[in-house]
Amino acid sequence: MKISIIKIGGNVIDFPEKLDEFLGQFAKFPGHKILVHGGGIMASRFGESLGVMPEMVDGRRITDKDTLDIVTMVYAGLINKNIIAKLQALHVNGIGMSGADGNIIRSKKRPVKGIDYGFVGDIQEVNTDLIKHLLSADLVPVLSAITHDKKGQLLNTNADSIASALATSLAKEHQVNLYFCFNKSGVLLDEKNENSIIPRINEDIYAELRKENVIHSGMIPKLDNAFEALQKGVHNVWIGKAENLMLSTKGKLSGTIIERHRYDLY
Template identity: 50%
Template structure:
Protein backbone atom coordinates (compact mmCIF):
# COMPACT_ATOMS: atom_id res chain seq x y z
CA UNK A 1 0.00 0.00 0.00
CA UNK A 2 1.34 3.42 -0.99
CA UNK A 3 2.15 6.08 1.62
CA UNK A 4 0.28 9.39 1.68
CA UNK A 5 1.71 12.20 3.77
CA UNK A 6 -0.69 14.79 5.21
CA UNK A 7 1.33 17.78 6.39
CA UNK A 8 0.02 20.65 8.48
CA UNK A 9 2.01 23.87 8.72
CA UNK A 10 1.89 26.10 11.81
CA UNK A 11 1.28 29.82 12.13
CA UNK A 12 4.79 30.88 13.18
CA UNK A 13 6.20 29.39 9.98
CA UNK A 14 3.59 31.18 7.89
CA UNK A 15 4.59 34.49 9.48
CA UNK A 16 8.29 34.08 8.62
CA UNK A 17 9.09 34.28 4.91
CA UNK A 18 12.41 32.47 5.32
CA UNK A 19 10.90 29.70 7.44
CA UNK A 20 8.02 29.29 4.98
CA UNK A 21 10.41 29.00 2.05
CA UNK A 22 12.50 26.39 3.92
CA UNK A 23 9.37 24.42 4.77
CA UNK A 24 8.09 24.49 1.19
CA UNK A 25 11.51 23.35 -0.08
CA UNK A 26 11.31 20.32 2.22
CA UNK A 27 7.65 19.67 1.41
CA UNK A 28 8.21 19.88 -2.36
CA UNK A 29 10.90 17.19 -2.14
CA UNK A 30 8.51 14.57 -0.72
CA UNK A 31 8.33 11.97 -3.46
CA UNK A 32 5.17 10.21 -2.30
CA UNK A 33 1.64 11.64 -2.72
CA UNK A 34 1.06 14.49 -0.31
CA UNK A 35 -1.52 16.99 0.93
CA UNK A 36 -0.74 20.28 2.68
CA UNK A 37 -3.00 21.86 5.31
CA UNK A 38 -2.51 25.33 6.76
CA UNK A 39 -4.20 27.69 9.15
CA UNK A 40 -3.14 31.30 9.50
CA UNK A 41 -4.50 32.26 12.88
CA UNK A 42 -1.68 34.64 13.73
CA UNK A 43 -2.14 36.63 10.53
CA UNK A 44 -5.91 36.66 11.06
CA UNK A 45 -5.41 37.88 14.64
CA UNK A 46 -3.08 40.66 13.48
CA UNK A 47 -5.60 41.83 10.88
CA UNK A 48 -8.45 41.68 13.40
CA UNK A 49 -6.50 43.91 15.79
CA UNK A 50 -5.80 46.39 13.01
CA UNK A 51 -9.55 46.52 12.40
CA UNK A 52 -10.32 46.80 16.15
CA UNK A 53 -12.15 43.47 16.17
CA UNK A 54 -11.88 41.55 19.44
CA UNK A 55 -10.10 38.19 19.30
CA UNK A 56 -11.45 35.53 21.66
CA UNK A 57 -9.84 32.17 22.35
CA UNK A 58 -10.70 29.19 24.55
CA UNK A 59 -8.23 26.33 25.14
CA UNK A 60 -6.38 27.24 21.95
CA UNK A 61 -9.53 27.40 19.83
CA UNK A 62 -10.81 30.59 18.24
CA UNK A 63 -14.33 31.83 18.95
CA UNK A 64 -15.63 32.96 15.55
CA UNK A 65 -18.33 35.59 15.14
CA UNK A 66 -19.47 36.87 11.73
CA UNK A 67 -16.80 39.59 11.53
CA UNK A 68 -14.06 37.15 12.49
CA UNK A 69 -15.28 34.63 9.89
CA UNK A 70 -14.98 37.31 7.18
CA UNK A 71 -11.39 38.01 8.21
CA UNK A 72 -10.49 34.33 8.37
CA UNK A 73 -11.96 33.71 4.91
CA UNK A 74 -9.97 36.58 3.42
CA UNK A 75 -6.72 35.57 5.09
CA UNK A 76 -6.91 31.77 4.91
CA UNK A 77 -8.44 31.04 1.52
CA UNK A 78 -7.26 34.28 -0.06
CA UNK A 79 -3.79 35.56 0.73
CA UNK A 80 -2.22 32.54 2.44
CA UNK A 81 -3.61 29.70 0.33
CA UNK A 82 -2.97 31.37 -3.01
CA UNK A 83 0.54 32.43 -1.97
CA UNK A 84 1.45 28.89 -0.90
CA UNK A 85 0.12 27.42 -4.15
CA UNK A 86 2.14 29.92 -6.20
CA UNK A 87 5.31 29.22 -4.22
CA UNK A 88 4.87 25.47 -4.66
CA UNK A 89 4.44 25.91 -8.41
CA UNK A 90 7.80 27.71 -8.41
CA UNK A 91 9.30 24.63 -6.71
CA UNK A 92 7.94 22.22 -9.37
CA UNK A 93 5.09 20.98 -7.16
CA UNK A 94 1.83 21.18 -9.08
CA UNK A 95 -0.54 22.35 -6.34
CA UNK A 96 -4.21 23.31 -6.19
CA UNK A 97 -5.85 25.35 -3.43
CA UNK A 98 -8.91 24.14 -1.54
CA UNK A 99 -11.35 25.05 1.17
CA UNK A 100 -13.74 22.41 2.41
CA UNK A 101 -16.41 23.94 0.16
CA UNK A 102 -14.39 23.33 -3.01
CA UNK A 103 -15.58 20.12 -4.61
CA UNK A 104 -17.66 19.50 -1.47
CA UNK A 105 -14.41 18.19 0.05
CA UNK A 106 -15.08 18.67 3.76
CA UNK A 107 -18.58 18.98 5.19
CA UNK A 108 -19.01 20.18 8.76
CA UNK A 109 -21.75 21.34 11.08
CA UNK A 110 -21.82 24.42 13.25
CA UNK A 111 -20.68 23.47 16.72
CA UNK A 112 -23.67 23.30 19.09
CA UNK A 113 -23.71 25.73 21.99
CA UNK A 114 -22.95 24.04 25.30
CA UNK A 115 -20.86 25.79 27.93
CA UNK A 116 -19.31 28.06 25.30
CA UNK A 117 -20.69 29.54 22.09
CA UNK A 118 -17.90 29.14 19.54
CA UNK A 119 -19.89 30.91 16.85
CA UNK A 120 -19.18 29.92 13.24
CA UNK A 121 -16.89 27.04 14.12
CA UNK A 122 -17.37 23.77 12.28
CA UNK A 123 -17.05 20.19 13.50
CA UNK A 124 -16.20 17.91 10.58
CA UNK A 125 -18.82 15.32 9.63
CA UNK A 126 -17.57 14.00 6.30
CA UNK A 127 -14.51 14.10 4.06
CA UNK A 128 -15.14 13.32 0.40
CA UNK A 129 -11.98 11.82 -1.09
CA UNK A 130 -13.11 10.83 -4.62
CA UNK A 131 -12.04 13.93 -6.54
CA UNK A 132 -8.99 14.42 -4.31
CA UNK A 133 -7.91 10.90 -5.24
CA UNK A 134 -8.16 11.82 -8.92
CA UNK A 135 -5.88 14.81 -8.35
CA UNK A 136 -3.36 12.72 -6.42
CA UNK A 137 -3.40 10.13 -9.21
CA UNK A 138 -2.38 12.89 -11.63
CA UNK A 139 0.41 14.22 -9.44
CA UNK A 140 -1.47 17.27 -8.17
CA UNK A 141 -1.00 18.30 -4.53
CA UNK A 142 -4.11 19.65 -2.74
CA UNK A 143 -3.45 22.59 -0.41
CA UNK A 144 -6.22 23.01 2.17
CA UNK A 145 -7.00 26.05 4.26
CA UNK A 146 -8.89 25.64 7.54
CA UNK A 147 -12.34 26.53 6.23
CA UNK A 148 -15.16 24.00 5.80
CA UNK A 149 -18.85 24.34 4.89
CA UNK A 150 -22.19 22.96 6.04
CA UNK A 151 -23.57 22.08 2.56
CA UNK A 152 -26.19 24.81 3.04
CA UNK A 153 -24.10 27.79 1.99
CA UNK A 154 -22.47 28.56 5.33
CA UNK A 155 -18.69 28.68 5.65
CA UNK A 156 -17.23 27.52 8.96
CA UNK A 157 -13.90 28.04 10.69
CA UNK A 158 -12.36 24.66 11.51
CA UNK A 159 -9.16 23.96 13.41
CA UNK A 160 -6.39 23.22 10.87
CA UNK A 161 -5.01 20.38 13.00
CA UNK A 162 -8.46 18.78 12.86
CA UNK A 163 -8.67 19.22 9.08
CA UNK A 164 -5.32 17.46 8.70
CA UNK A 165 -6.31 14.67 11.08
CA UNK A 166 -9.65 14.02 9.37
CA UNK A 167 -8.05 14.00 5.91
CA UNK A 168 -5.52 11.43 7.13
CA UNK A 169 -8.29 9.29 8.61
CA UNK A 170 -10.41 9.50 5.45
CA UNK A 171 -7.53 8.30 3.26
CA UNK A 172 -6.44 5.54 5.67
CA UNK A 173 -8.54 2.99 3.77
CA UNK A 174 -6.59 3.48 0.54
CA UNK A 175 -3.13 4.59 1.74
CA UNK A 176 -0.74 4.13 4.62
CA UNK A 177 -1.36 7.63 5.91
CA UNK A 178 1.26 9.52 7.90
CA UNK A 179 0.33 12.78 9.62
CA UNK A 180 2.91 15.52 10.16
CA UNK A 181 2.45 18.66 12.24
CA UNK A 182 5.26 21.08 11.28
CA UNK A 183 5.90 24.19 13.29
CA UNK A 184 8.81 26.25 14.64
CA UNK A 185 9.75 23.92 17.52
CA UNK A 186 11.63 20.61 17.36
CA UNK A 187 8.64 18.76 18.81
CA UNK A 188 6.59 18.73 21.99
CA UNK A 189 8.88 20.21 24.65
CA UNK A 190 9.18 19.45 28.36
CA UNK A 191 10.31 23.05 28.82
CA UNK A 192 8.95 25.58 26.35
CA UNK A 193 12.12 27.65 26.80
CA UNK A 194 14.47 24.75 26.00
CA UNK A 195 14.40 23.74 22.35
CA UNK A 196 16.37 20.56 23.06
CA UNK A 197 13.89 19.27 25.68
CA UNK A 198 11.93 17.27 23.08
CA UNK A 199 9.63 14.52 24.32
CA UNK A 200 10.49 11.96 21.63
CA UNK A 201 7.58 9.58 22.26
CA UNK A 202 4.12 10.28 23.64
CA UNK A 203 1.67 7.46 24.21
CA UNK A 204 -1.66 7.21 26.01
CA UNK A 205 -0.03 6.55 29.37
CA UNK A 206 2.54 9.33 29.56
CA UNK A 207 0.14 11.76 27.85
CA UNK A 208 -2.07 11.73 30.95
CA UNK A 209 0.94 12.43 33.14
CA UNK A 210 2.05 15.31 30.90
CA UNK A 211 -1.44 16.79 31.23
CA UNK A 212 -1.33 16.52 35.03
CA UNK A 213 2.04 18.26 35.09
CA UNK A 214 0.66 21.00 32.81
CA UNK A 215 3.49 20.36 30.32
CA UNK A 216 0.89 20.04 27.57
CA UNK A 217 -1.48 23.01 27.68
CA UNK A 218 -3.01 25.85 25.67
CA UNK A 219 -2.63 25.46 21.90
CA UNK A 220 -0.91 22.08 22.22
CA UNK A 221 -4.05 20.55 23.77
CA UNK A 222 -6.19 20.41 20.59
CA UNK A 223 -3.14 19.32 18.59
CA UNK A 224 -2.52 16.27 20.79
CA UNK A 225 -6.25 15.48 20.86
CA UNK A 226 -6.20 15.31 17.07
CA UNK A 227 -3.04 13.19 17.11
CA UNK A 228 -4.56 10.49 19.28
CA UNK A 229 -7.85 10.66 17.38
CA UNK A 230 -5.92 9.93 14.17
CA UNK A 231 -3.94 7.06 15.69
CA UNK A 232 -7.17 5.53 17.00
CA UNK A 233 -8.59 5.62 13.46
CA UNK A 234 -5.89 3.72 11.56
CA UNK A 235 -3.48 6.54 10.73
CA UNK A 236 -0.09 4.83 10.65
CA UNK A 237 2.13 7.50 12.26
CA UNK A 238 1.89 11.02 13.67
CA UNK A 239 4.96 13.25 13.85
CA UNK A 240 5.42 16.69 15.43
CA UNK A 241 8.46 18.89 14.77
CA UNK A 242 10.21 21.09 12.23
CA UNK A 243 9.95 20.48 8.49
CA UNK A 244 13.40 18.85 8.52
CA UNK A 245 11.75 15.67 9.84
CA UNK A 246 9.85 15.33 6.55
CA UNK A 247 13.02 14.28 4.75
CA UNK A 248 15.21 12.95 7.57
CA UNK A 249 13.66 10.51 10.03
CA UNK A 250 16.78 10.79 12.22
CA UNK A 251 15.96 14.40 13.06
CA UNK A 252 14.81 14.60 16.68
CA UNK A 253 11.07 15.16 16.89
CA UNK A 254 7.99 13.85 18.68
CA UNK A 255 6.24 10.64 17.59
CA UNK A 256 2.71 9.93 18.80
CA UNK A 257 1.76 6.30 19.29
CA UNK A 258 -0.72 4.17 21.24
Protein backbone atom coordinates (compact mmCIF):
# COMPACT_ATOMS: atom_id res chain seq x y z
CA MET A 1 0.00 0.00 0.00
CA LYS A 2 1.25 3.52 -0.81
CA ILE A 3 0.31 6.05 1.86
CA SER A 4 0.71 9.83 1.92
CA ILE A 5 0.72 11.58 5.29
CA ILE A 6 0.15 15.32 5.13
CA LYS A 7 0.54 17.67 8.07
CA ILE A 8 -0.96 21.16 8.17
CA GLY A 9 -0.58 23.78 10.88
CA GLY A 10 -2.24 26.90 12.22
CA ASN A 11 -1.08 29.02 9.29
CA VAL A 12 -3.52 27.14 7.05
CA ILE A 13 -6.25 26.26 9.57
CA ASP A 14 -6.62 29.81 10.84
CA PHE A 15 -7.58 31.24 7.46
CA PRO A 16 -10.89 29.87 6.08
CA GLU A 17 -9.96 30.68 2.46
CA LYS A 18 -6.55 29.03 2.71
CA LEU A 19 -8.07 26.00 4.41
CA ASP A 20 -10.71 25.63 1.69
CA GLU A 21 -8.05 25.96 -1.04
CA PHE A 22 -5.90 23.35 0.71
CA LEU A 23 -8.78 20.91 1.27
CA GLY A 24 -9.70 21.21 -2.43
CA GLN A 25 -6.16 20.10 -3.31
CA PHE A 26 -6.12 17.44 -0.61
CA ALA A 27 -9.36 15.98 -2.04
CA LYS A 28 -7.63 15.52 -5.42
CA PHE A 29 -4.46 14.12 -3.89
CA PRO A 30 -4.13 10.59 -5.27
CA GLY A 31 -4.05 7.31 -3.33
CA HIS A 32 -4.40 6.47 0.36
CA LYS A 33 -3.87 9.51 2.54
CA ILE A 34 -3.94 10.70 6.13
CA LEU A 35 -4.26 14.31 7.27
CA VAL A 36 -2.71 15.50 10.55
CA HIS A 37 -3.53 18.93 11.93
CA GLY A 38 -2.67 21.13 14.87
CA GLY A 39 -4.37 24.46 15.44
CA GLY A 40 -2.33 26.19 18.12
CA ILE A 41 -3.10 29.74 17.04
CA MET A 42 -6.86 29.20 17.23
CA ALA A 43 -6.52 27.45 20.60
CA SER A 44 -4.48 30.36 22.01
CA ARG A 45 -7.01 32.92 20.80
CA PHE A 46 -9.90 30.90 22.14
CA GLY A 47 -8.20 30.29 25.49
CA GLU A 48 -7.55 34.02 25.84
CA SER A 49 -11.26 34.75 25.36
CA LEU A 50 -11.82 32.42 28.35
CA GLY A 51 -9.08 34.08 30.38
CA VAL A 52 -6.63 31.18 29.94
CA MET A 53 -3.42 32.75 28.65
CA PRO A 54 -1.05 30.57 26.61
CA GLU A 55 2.19 29.84 28.42
CA MET A 56 5.07 28.88 26.12
CA VAL A 57 8.58 27.67 26.94
CA ASP A 58 10.98 27.42 23.95
CA GLY A 59 8.02 27.50 21.55
CA ARG A 60 6.26 24.67 23.36
CA ARG A 61 2.93 25.09 25.08
CA ILE A 62 2.65 24.36 28.80
CA THR A 63 -0.56 22.33 29.08
CA ASP A 64 -2.35 22.68 32.41
CA LYS A 65 -5.82 21.14 32.96
CA ASP A 66 -7.71 24.16 31.53
CA THR A 67 -5.40 24.33 28.50
CA LEU A 68 -5.86 20.60 27.88
CA ASP A 69 -9.65 21.09 27.87
CA ILE A 70 -9.28 23.99 25.44
CA VAL A 71 -7.02 22.16 22.96
CA THR A 72 -9.27 19.09 23.18
CA MET A 73 -12.28 21.25 22.29
CA VAL A 74 -10.57 23.26 19.57
CA TYR A 75 -8.41 20.55 17.90
CA ALA A 76 -10.57 17.43 18.28
CA GLY A 77 -13.91 19.27 18.17
CA LEU A 78 -14.14 22.55 16.28
CA ILE A 79 -11.27 22.19 13.79
CA ASN A 80 -11.44 18.44 13.21
CA LYS A 81 -15.21 18.24 12.66
CA ASN A 82 -15.29 21.28 10.38
CA ILE A 83 -12.49 19.77 8.26
CA ILE A 84 -14.45 16.50 8.07
CA ALA A 85 -17.69 18.26 7.04
CA LYS A 86 -15.79 20.11 4.29
CA LEU A 87 -14.08 16.92 3.07
CA GLN A 88 -17.42 15.08 2.98
CA ALA A 89 -18.78 17.87 0.75
CA LEU A 90 -15.75 17.24 -1.53
CA HIS A 91 -16.66 13.51 -1.69
CA VAL A 92 -13.73 12.49 0.51
CA ASN A 93 -14.84 10.01 3.18
CA GLY A 94 -12.94 11.61 6.05
CA ILE A 95 -13.04 10.18 9.55
CA GLY A 96 -11.84 12.49 12.29
CA MET A 97 -9.88 10.98 15.13
CA SER A 98 -7.81 11.80 18.16
CA GLY A 99 -5.09 9.39 19.21
CA ALA A 100 -7.51 7.98 21.81
CA ASP A 101 -10.05 6.87 19.19
CA GLY A 102 -9.49 3.22 18.40
CA ASN A 103 -6.32 3.59 20.49
CA ILE A 104 -4.64 4.92 17.33
CA ILE A 105 -1.82 6.67 19.21
CA ARG A 106 -0.79 5.87 22.75
CA SER A 107 1.55 8.30 24.44
CA LYS A 108 3.11 8.89 27.82
CA LYS A 109 2.94 12.04 29.91
CA ARG A 110 6.28 13.78 29.52
CA PRO A 111 8.37 13.33 32.67
CA VAL A 112 9.25 16.53 34.53
CA LYS A 113 12.93 17.38 33.95
CA GLY A 114 13.43 21.00 34.93
CA ILE A 115 10.34 22.12 32.99
CA ASP A 116 6.89 20.66 33.74
CA TYR A 117 5.08 20.70 30.41
CA GLY A 118 1.89 19.43 32.08
CA PHE A 119 -0.47 17.24 30.07
CA VAL A 120 1.87 16.77 27.11
CA GLY A 121 2.32 13.33 25.60
CA ASP A 122 5.37 11.71 24.02
CA ILE A 123 4.29 9.03 21.55
CA GLN A 124 4.80 5.40 22.54
CA GLU A 125 2.85 3.29 20.05
CA VAL A 126 0.84 3.59 16.82
CA ASN A 127 -2.05 1.19 16.06
CA THR A 128 -1.14 0.55 12.42
CA ASP A 129 -3.63 -2.33 12.08
CA LEU A 130 -6.59 -0.02 12.60
CA ILE A 131 -5.18 2.61 10.24
CA LYS A 132 -4.73 -0.06 7.56
CA HIS A 133 -8.29 -1.28 8.22
CA LEU A 134 -9.68 2.25 7.76
CA LEU A 135 -7.61 2.98 4.64
CA SER A 136 -8.71 -0.33 3.10
CA ALA A 137 -12.32 0.81 3.52
CA ASP A 138 -11.39 3.98 1.55
CA LEU A 139 -11.71 6.13 4.62
CA VAL A 140 -9.39 9.10 5.03
CA PRO A 141 -8.28 9.47 8.67
CA VAL A 142 -7.92 13.07 9.85
CA LEU A 143 -5.95 13.18 13.09
CA SER A 144 -5.99 16.00 15.61
CA ALA A 145 -2.99 16.62 17.86
CA ILE A 146 -4.50 14.92 20.93
CA THR A 147 -3.40 11.49 22.17
CA HIS A 148 -4.01 9.44 25.33
CA ASP A 149 -2.08 7.26 27.78
CA LYS A 150 -4.50 4.25 27.78
CA LYS A 151 -5.07 5.01 31.46
CA GLY A 152 -7.87 7.50 30.88
CA GLN A 153 -5.81 10.66 30.39
CA LEU A 154 -5.86 12.75 27.20
CA LEU A 155 -2.54 14.38 26.30
CA ASN A 156 -1.61 17.32 24.08
CA THR A 157 0.87 16.12 21.45
CA ASN A 158 2.88 17.95 18.81
CA ALA A 159 1.27 17.49 15.37
CA ASP A 160 4.66 17.17 13.59
CA SER A 161 5.53 14.34 15.99
CA ILE A 162 2.20 12.62 15.26
CA ALA A 163 2.78 12.82 11.49
CA SER A 164 6.33 11.46 11.90
CA ALA A 165 5.25 8.64 14.22
CA LEU A 166 2.46 7.60 11.85
CA ALA A 167 4.87 7.68 8.91
CA THR A 168 7.66 5.68 10.52
CA SER A 169 5.26 3.08 11.98
CA LEU A 170 3.47 2.56 8.66
CA ALA A 171 6.78 2.59 6.74
CA LYS A 172 7.61 -0.85 8.18
CA GLU A 173 5.08 -2.41 5.79
CA HIS A 174 4.16 0.31 3.31
CA GLN A 175 5.64 2.96 1.02
CA VAL A 176 5.05 6.17 2.94
CA ASN A 177 5.56 9.76 1.83
CA LEU A 178 5.45 12.51 4.41
CA TYR A 179 4.44 16.10 3.61
CA PHE A 180 5.00 18.93 6.08
CA CYS A 181 3.06 22.04 5.09
CA PHE A 182 4.27 25.23 6.73
CA ASN A 183 4.43 28.99 6.12
CA LYS A 184 7.42 28.98 3.71
CA SER A 185 7.73 27.72 0.13
CA GLY A 186 10.36 25.24 1.26
CA VAL A 187 13.84 25.36 2.71
CA LEU A 188 15.15 28.71 1.42
CA LEU A 189 18.69 29.77 0.54
CA ASP A 190 17.69 33.31 1.49
CA GLU A 191 14.90 33.29 4.06
CA LYS A 192 13.60 36.64 2.80
CA ASN A 193 13.21 35.34 -0.77
CA GLU A 194 10.41 32.82 -1.27
CA ASN A 195 11.81 32.01 -4.71
CA SER A 196 15.15 30.78 -3.35
CA ILE A 197 13.84 27.29 -2.66
CA ILE A 198 16.44 24.55 -2.30
CA PRO A 199 14.74 21.78 -4.29
CA ARG A 200 16.56 18.81 -2.74
CA ILE A 201 18.55 18.33 0.43
CA ASN A 202 20.51 15.28 1.53
CA GLU A 203 22.62 14.84 4.66
CA ASP A 204 25.78 16.19 3.02
CA ILE A 205 24.05 19.29 1.71
CA TYR A 206 22.35 19.75 5.09
CA ALA A 207 25.68 19.63 6.93
CA GLU A 208 27.10 22.20 4.52
CA LEU A 209 24.10 24.54 4.81
CA ARG A 210 24.22 24.42 8.59
CA LYS A 211 27.95 25.16 8.56
CA GLU A 212 27.27 28.23 6.40
CA ASN A 213 24.40 29.20 8.74
CA VAL A 214 21.91 29.18 5.82
CA ILE A 215 19.76 26.83 7.89
CA HIS A 216 19.26 27.86 11.47
CA SER A 217 16.77 28.21 14.36
CA GLY A 218 13.28 26.86 13.57
CA MET A 219 14.34 24.94 10.43
CA ILE A 220 16.81 22.74 12.31
CA PRO A 221 14.29 20.63 14.29
CA LYS A 222 12.11 20.35 11.16
CA LEU A 223 15.00 18.96 9.09
CA ASP A 224 16.31 16.80 11.93
CA ASN A 225 12.82 15.26 12.16
CA ALA A 226 12.73 14.75 8.40
CA PHE A 227 16.09 12.94 8.29
CA GLU A 228 15.09 10.83 11.29
CA ALA A 229 11.90 9.78 9.44
CA LEU A 230 13.97 8.81 6.38
CA GLN A 231 16.38 6.79 8.51
CA LYS A 232 13.35 4.93 9.90
CA GLY A 233 12.21 3.92 6.44
CA VAL A 234 9.99 6.76 5.19
CA HIS A 235 10.26 7.01 1.40
CA ASN A 236 10.28 10.78 0.90
CA VAL A 237 9.81 13.87 3.01
CA TRP A 238 8.50 17.08 1.43
CA ILE A 239 8.47 20.53 3.05
CA GLY A 240 6.56 23.42 1.51
CA LYS A 241 3.39 25.50 1.35
CA ALA A 242 -0.01 23.84 1.63
CA GLU A 243 -1.21 25.60 -1.53
CA ASN A 244 1.62 24.00 -3.55
CA LEU A 245 0.85 20.48 -2.38
CA MET A 246 -0.63 19.28 -5.68
CA LEU A 247 2.35 20.56 -7.68
CA SER A 248 4.48 18.13 -5.72
CA THR A 249 2.50 15.18 -7.08
CA LYS A 250 3.13 16.39 -10.62
CA GLY A 251 6.90 16.43 -10.21
CA LYS A 252 6.98 20.23 -10.37
CA LEU A 253 9.19 22.36 -8.18
CA SER A 254 7.00 23.30 -5.26
CA GLY A 255 9.01 22.83 -2.10
CA THR A 256 12.01 21.00 -0.74
CA ILE A 257 12.40 17.24 -0.92
CA ILE A 258 14.52 15.74 1.81
CA GLU A 259 16.41 12.77 0.37
CA ARG A 260 17.61 9.69 2.12
CA HIS A 261 20.56 8.93 -0.14
CA ARG A 262 23.74 10.85 -0.53
CA TYR A 263 24.05 12.96 -3.62
CA ASP A 264 26.91 10.92 -5.03
CA LEU A 265 24.70 7.84 -5.27
CA TYR A 266 22.76 9.41 -8.14
